[in-house]
Amino acid sequence: MSARAEAAGKKGACPSCQAVMEIPVDSLEGKLAAIREGKAIVLITKAERHQANSAEYYRFRCRVCDHGLSIPTDKAHKKIQCTSCDAVSRLGLNVLDLQAKENQRHQASQPATSGHSEIDEDKIQFECKDCRQVVRVSKEYAGKKGRCPNCRATVGIPYYSTVTGFRVKPSAVKSPFQPLTPLTVNLGGTDLLKNFVPESPLKADAWTPPKNSPTPKTHSTPAPKASGRRGLPWENPPEQGGRFWATCKLLLFSPNVGYQQMYDDDGLGNPIGFAVIGHFLSTITFALAAIPVLVVA
Numbered sequence: 489m490s491a492r493a494e495a496a497g498k499k500g501a502c503p504s505c506q507a508v509m510e511i512p513v514d515s516l517e518g519k520l521a522a523i524r525e526g527k528a529i530v531l532i533t534k535a536e537r538h539q540a541n542s543a544e545y546y547r548f549r550c551r552v553c554d555h556g557l558s559i560p561t562d563k564a565h566k567k568i569q570c571t572s573c574d575a576v577s578r579l580g581l582n583v584l585d586l587q588a589k590e591n592q593r594h595q596a597s598q599p600a601t602s603g604h605s606e607i608d609e610d611k612i613q614f615e616c617k618d619c620r621q622v623v624r625v626s627k628e629y630a631g632k633k634g635r636c637p638n639c640r641a642t643v644g645i646p647y648y649s650t651v652t653g654f655r656v657k658p659s660a661v662k663s664p665f666q667p668l669t670p671l672t673v674n675l676g677g678t679d680l681l682k683n684f685v686p687e688s689p690l691k692a693d694a695w696t697p698p699k700n701s702p703t704p705k706t707h708s709t710p711a712p713k714a715s716g717r718r719g720l721p722w723e724n725p726p727e728q729g730g731r732f733w734a735t736c737k738l739l740l741f742s743p744n745v746g747y748q749q750m751y752d753d754d755g756l757g758n759p760i761g762f763a764v765i766g767h768f769l770s771t772i773t774f775a776l777a778a779i780p781v782l783v784v785a
Contacts, residue, residue, distance in 0.1 A: 496513040496515070510529050513529065513531060524573070524574075530551050530552065532583060535583045545561060546559055546560075546583070548583075550572065550575055550577065551575075551577070552570065553575070555573065558692065558694070566690040570692060576689045609627075611624055612626070612629070612648065613651045614650045616641060617643060618639050618641040621638040623638075623643065625645055631645065632644075632645050719750070746766070
Protein backbone atom coordinates (compact mmCIF):
# COMPACT_ATOMS: atom_id res chain seq x y z
CA MET A 489 0.00 0.00 0.00
CA SER A 490 0.98 3.62 -0.35
CA ALA A 491 -0.13 6.89 1.23
CA ARG A 492 0.44 10.58 0.68
CA ALA A 493 3.47 12.16 2.37
CA GLU A 494 1.28 14.40 4.54
CA ALA A 495 -0.43 11.29 5.97
CA ALA A 496 2.82 10.05 7.58
CA GLY A 497 2.39 9.42 11.30
CA LYS A 498 -1.40 9.10 11.09
CA LYS A 499 -3.70 6.06 11.08
CA GLY A 500 -5.57 4.84 8.04
CA ALA A 501 -7.64 1.95 6.75
CA CYS A 502 -6.66 -0.66 4.18
CA PRO A 503 -8.80 -0.15 1.02
CA SER A 504 -9.19 -3.91 0.62
CA CYS A 505 -9.97 -5.24 4.11
CA GLN A 506 -10.60 -1.97 6.00
CA ALA A 507 -8.01 -2.97 8.63
CA VAL A 508 -6.69 0.01 10.59
CA MET A 509 -2.93 0.58 10.52
CA GLU A 510 -0.40 3.22 11.47
CA ILE A 511 1.31 4.94 8.54
CA PRO A 512 5.10 5.13 9.13
CA VAL A 513 7.12 8.31 8.70
CA ASP A 514 9.93 8.55 6.15
CA SER A 515 11.43 11.90 7.22
CA LEU A 516 12.54 12.12 10.88
CA GLU A 517 12.77 15.91 10.90
CA GLY A 518 10.65 17.30 13.75
CA LYS A 519 9.29 13.85 14.65
CA LEU A 520 11.98 12.45 16.97
CA ALA A 521 9.98 13.29 20.10
CA ALA A 522 6.91 11.44 18.81
CA ILE A 523 9.07 8.50 17.72
CA ARG A 524 10.73 8.17 21.13
CA GLU A 525 7.31 8.29 22.81
CA GLY A 526 6.05 5.51 20.55
CA LYS A 527 3.53 7.75 18.78
CA ALA A 528 5.12 7.37 15.33
CA ILE A 529 6.62 4.49 13.37
CA VAL A 530 9.82 4.87 11.34
CA LEU A 531 9.96 3.57 7.77
CA ILE A 532 13.07 1.47 7.03
CA THR A 533 14.13 1.94 3.42
CA LYS A 534 17.48 0.10 3.43
CA ALA A 535 18.07 -3.50 4.53
CA GLU A 536 19.88 -6.59 3.34
CA ARG A 537 18.88 -10.23 3.27
CA HIS A 538 21.17 -12.51 5.27
CA GLN A 539 21.26 -16.27 5.81
CA ALA A 540 22.60 -17.83 9.02
CA ASN A 541 21.97 -21.12 10.85
CA SER A 542 19.64 -22.40 8.09
CA ALA A 543 17.41 -19.33 8.51
CA GLU A 544 17.06 -16.06 6.64
CA TYR A 545 16.99 -12.60 8.19
CA TYR A 546 16.72 -8.97 7.20
CA ARG A 547 19.57 -6.92 8.64
CA PHE A 548 19.31 -3.14 8.89
CA ARG A 549 20.12 -0.19 11.15
CA CYS A 550 17.76 1.77 13.36
CA ARG A 551 17.33 5.22 11.80
CA VAL A 552 17.09 6.86 15.24
CA CYS A 553 20.17 5.48 17.04
CA ASP A 554 21.98 3.62 14.16
CA HIS A 555 21.93 0.36 16.15
CA GLY A 556 22.26 -2.85 14.09
CA LEU A 557 19.07 -4.97 14.07
CA SER A 558 17.86 -8.18 12.43
CA ILE A 559 14.51 -9.97 12.13
CA PRO A 560 13.44 -13.22 10.43
CA THR A 561 12.19 -12.79 6.89
CA ASP A 562 8.83 -14.34 7.76
CA LYS A 563 8.30 -11.54 10.32
CA ALA A 564 9.21 -8.73 7.91
CA HIS A 565 5.59 -7.51 7.74
CA LYS A 566 5.45 -6.77 11.49
CA LYS A 567 6.38 -3.68 13.46
CA ILE A 568 9.92 -3.85 14.86
CA GLN A 569 11.17 -2.40 18.14
CA CYS A 570 14.82 -1.36 18.49
CA THR A 571 16.68 -3.09 21.32
CA SER A 572 18.70 0.06 22.01
CA CYS A 573 16.37 3.10 21.86
CA ASP A 574 12.95 1.29 21.77
CA ALA A 575 11.98 3.16 18.58
CA VAL A 576 9.34 1.28 16.54
CA SER A 577 10.05 0.74 12.83
CA ARG A 578 8.57 -1.08 9.86
CA LEU A 579 10.27 -2.37 6.72
CA GLY A 580 9.23 -0.52 3.58
CA LEU A 581 7.74 -2.34 0.62
CA ASN A 582 10.71 -1.27 -1.48
CA VAL A 583 13.00 -3.33 0.78
CA LEU A 584 11.04 -6.52 0.12
CA ASP A 585 10.83 -5.86 -3.63
CA LEU A 586 14.46 -4.75 -3.83
CA GLN A 587 15.83 -8.17 -2.89
CA ALA A 588 13.96 -9.94 -5.69
CA LYS A 589 15.02 -7.31 -8.25
CA GLU A 590 18.61 -7.46 -7.04
CA ASN A 591 18.69 -11.23 -7.47
CA GLN A 592 17.40 -10.86 -11.02
CA ARG A 593 19.99 -8.20 -11.87
CA HIS A 594 22.77 -10.29 -10.37
CA GLN A 595 21.80 -13.39 -12.34
CA ALA A 596 21.47 -11.36 -15.56
CA SER A 597 24.92 -9.84 -15.11
CA GLN A 598 26.59 -13.26 -14.67
CA PRO A 599 28.53 -14.33 -17.84
CA ALA A 600 27.31 -17.60 -19.32
CA THR A 601 30.82 -19.06 -19.71
CA SER A 602 32.50 -17.75 -16.61
CA GLY A 603 31.75 -17.76 -12.90
CA HIS A 604 33.83 -14.62 -12.27
CA SER A 605 32.04 -11.91 -10.28
CA GLU A 606 32.77 -8.21 -10.57
CA ILE A 607 31.98 -7.75 -6.87
CA ASP A 608 35.09 -7.39 -4.75
CA GLU A 609 34.34 -9.46 -1.66
CA ASP A 610 37.42 -8.06 0.11
CA LYS A 611 35.92 -4.55 0.29
CA ILE A 612 33.21 -2.99 2.45
CA GLN A 613 31.09 -0.20 0.99
CA PHE A 614 28.74 1.93 3.09
CA GLU A 615 27.26 5.43 3.32
CA CYS A 616 28.70 8.18 5.54
CA LYS A 617 26.08 9.21 8.11
CA ASP A 618 26.97 12.89 7.72
CA CYS A 619 27.38 13.55 3.98
CA ARG A 620 25.62 10.37 2.70
CA GLN A 621 28.47 9.73 0.26
CA VAL A 622 29.59 6.18 -0.48
CA VAL A 623 32.78 5.10 1.33
CA ARG A 624 34.79 2.01 0.34
CA VAL A 625 37.37 0.38 2.63
CA SER A 626 39.13 -2.95 3.01
CA LYS A 627 37.46 -5.69 5.09
CA GLU A 628 40.35 -5.67 7.55
CA TYR A 629 38.98 -2.41 9.00
CA ALA A 630 35.54 -3.88 9.81
CA GLY A 631 34.25 -2.79 13.21
CA LYS A 632 36.77 0.05 13.54
CA LYS A 633 36.44 3.81 13.14
CA GLY A 634 37.84 5.99 10.38
CA ARG A 635 37.43 9.33 8.61
CA CYS A 636 35.16 9.92 5.65
CA PRO A 637 37.30 11.01 2.66
CA ASN A 638 34.56 13.43 1.58
CA CYS A 639 33.53 15.34 4.76
CA ARG A 640 36.31 14.17 7.16
CA ALA A 641 33.71 13.08 9.73
CA THR A 642 34.51 10.17 12.04
CA VAL A 643 32.44 7.13 10.99
CA GLY A 644 32.08 3.59 12.27
CA ILE A 645 32.93 0.97 9.66
CA PRO A 646 30.27 -1.82 9.51
CA TYR A 647 31.08 -5.50 9.37
CA TYR A 648 29.55 -5.89 5.89
CA SER A 649 28.63 -3.79 2.86
CA THR A 650 25.37 -1.88 3.28
CA VAL A 651 25.17 -0.24 -0.17
CA THR A 652 22.82 -1.95 -2.63
CA GLY A 653 24.61 -3.66 -5.49
CA PHE A 654 27.91 -4.08 -3.63
CA ARG A 655 26.99 -6.84 -1.22
CA VAL A 656 28.34 -10.38 -1.26
CA LYS A 657 26.53 -12.68 -3.67
CA PRO A 658 23.03 -13.23 -2.22
CA SER A 659 21.58 -16.59 -1.35
CA ALA A 660 20.06 -18.67 -4.11
CA VAL A 661 16.91 -19.18 -2.01
CA LYS A 662 13.99 -17.45 -3.68
CA SER A 663 12.29 -14.73 -1.68
CA PRO A 664 8.79 -15.75 -0.49
CA PHE A 665 7.60 -12.14 -0.94
CA GLN A 666 6.17 -11.32 -4.33
CA PRO A 667 6.07 -7.75 -5.65
CA LEU A 668 2.81 -6.12 -4.63
CA THR A 669 0.77 -3.45 -6.37
CA PRO A 670 0.59 -0.35 -4.12
CA LEU A 671 -2.90 0.63 -2.98
CA THR A 672 -3.98 4.01 -1.68
CA VAL A 673 -4.83 4.04 2.02
CA ASN A 674 -8.31 5.34 2.89
CA LEU A 675 -8.08 8.20 5.41
CA GLY A 676 -11.68 9.36 5.42
CA GLY A 677 -15.21 8.01 5.53
CA THR A 678 -16.36 5.70 8.34
CA ASP A 679 -14.68 6.01 11.73
CA LEU A 680 -12.63 2.81 11.75
CA LEU A 681 -10.42 3.84 14.67
CA LYS A 682 -13.12 3.53 17.31
CA ASN A 683 -12.02 0.14 18.64
CA PHE A 684 -8.47 0.26 17.32
CA VAL A 685 -5.90 -1.62 19.46
CA PRO A 686 -2.23 -1.07 18.47
CA GLU A 687 -0.26 -4.19 17.64
CA SER A 688 2.65 -5.02 19.95
CA PRO A 689 5.92 -4.48 18.06
CA LEU A 690 8.32 -7.32 17.42
CA LYS A 691 11.52 -7.10 19.47
CA ALA A 692 14.43 -7.13 17.04
CA ASP A 693 17.67 -9.03 17.58
CA ALA A 694 21.10 -7.41 17.48
CA TRP A 695 23.30 -8.62 14.61
CA THR A 696 26.58 -6.89 15.55
CA PRO A 697 29.20 -9.64 16.13
CA PRO A 698 30.10 -10.09 19.82
CA LYS A 699 33.37 -8.70 21.04
CA ASN A 700 36.26 -11.07 21.63
CA SER A 701 36.52 -12.39 25.17
CA PRO A 702 39.26 -10.74 27.19
CA THR A 703 42.59 -12.53 27.31
CA PRO A 704 43.07 -14.33 30.65
CA LYS A 705 45.51 -12.58 32.90
CA THR A 706 48.83 -14.28 33.54
CA HIS A 707 50.95 -13.75 36.60
CA SER A 708 54.14 -11.96 35.71
CA THR A 709 56.80 -10.11 37.59
CA PRO A 710 56.00 -6.40 37.60
CA ALA A 711 58.57 -4.20 35.94
CA PRO A 712 60.56 -1.98 38.29
CA LYS A 713 59.23 1.55 38.49
CA ALA A 714 61.40 4.33 37.19
CA SER A 715 62.70 6.65 39.89
CA GLY A 716 61.72 9.76 37.94
CA ARG A 717 65.04 11.47 38.76
CA ARG A 718 66.29 13.63 35.93
CA GLY A 719 69.69 14.50 37.40
CA LEU A 720 71.20 17.72 38.71
CA PRO A 721 72.40 20.43 36.32
CA TRP A 722 75.89 18.96 36.78
CA GLU A 723 74.70 15.57 35.47
CA ASN A 724 72.12 16.90 32.99
CA PRO A 725 73.38 20.26 31.64
CA PRO A 726 70.63 22.87 31.06
CA GLU A 727 70.12 24.54 27.69
CA GLN A 728 71.20 27.91 29.08
CA GLY A 729 73.61 28.74 31.92
CA GLY A 730 76.52 26.86 33.40
CA ARG A 731 75.92 23.55 35.07
CA PHE A 732 78.48 24.19 37.84
CA TRP A 733 76.95 27.37 39.26
CA ALA A 734 73.39 26.09 38.71
CA THR A 735 74.21 22.97 40.75
CA CYS A 736 75.78 25.00 43.56
CA LYS A 737 72.78 27.35 43.82
CA LEU A 738 70.34 24.44 43.82
CA LEU A 739 72.11 22.55 46.61
CA LEU A 740 72.79 25.68 48.67
CA PHE A 741 69.34 27.27 48.58
CA SER A 742 67.04 24.29 47.76
CA PRO A 743 68.76 21.14 49.03
CA ASN A 744 65.52 19.11 49.24
CA VAL A 745 64.78 19.75 45.55
CA GLY A 746 68.36 18.94 44.67
CA TYR A 747 68.25 15.57 46.47
CA GLN A 748 65.08 14.65 44.58
CA GLN A 749 66.72 15.42 41.22
CA MET A 750 69.94 13.48 41.81
CA TYR A 751 70.47 10.24 39.96
CA ASP A 752 70.25 7.29 42.34
CA ASP A 753 72.99 5.24 40.63
CA ASP A 754 76.68 4.93 41.56
CA GLY A 755 79.47 7.36 40.78
CA LEU A 756 79.14 11.12 40.74
CA GLY A 757 75.34 10.88 40.81
CA ASN A 758 75.26 9.05 44.15
CA PRO A 759 73.06 11.21 46.45
CA ILE A 760 75.35 11.20 49.50
CA GLY A 761 78.66 11.58 47.65
CA PHE A 762 77.33 14.26 45.35
CA ALA A 763 75.76 16.13 48.27
CA VAL A 764 79.13 16.35 50.00
CA ILE A 765 80.85 17.56 46.82
CA GLY A 766 78.04 20.00 46.09
CA HIS A 767 78.06 21.55 49.56
CA PHE A 768 81.83 21.85 49.48
CA LEU A 769 81.81 23.60 46.12
CA SER A 770 78.91 25.87 47.07
CA THR A 771 80.63 26.90 50.31
CA ILE A 772 83.82 27.84 48.46
CA THR A 773 81.85 29.77 45.85
CA PHE A 774 79.89 31.61 48.54
CA ALA A 775 83.11 32.54 50.35
CA LEU A 776 84.68 33.87 47.16
CA ALA A 777 81.58 35.88 46.40
CA ALA A 778 81.66 37.44 49.89
CA ILE A 779 85.24 38.80 49.55
CA PRO A 780 84.26 41.94 47.56
CA VAL A 781 81.55 42.69 50.10
CA LEU A 782 84.01 42.48 53.00
CA VAL A 783 86.54 44.68 51.17
CA VAL A 784 83.96 47.40 50.57
CA ALA A 785 82.77 47.20 54.18
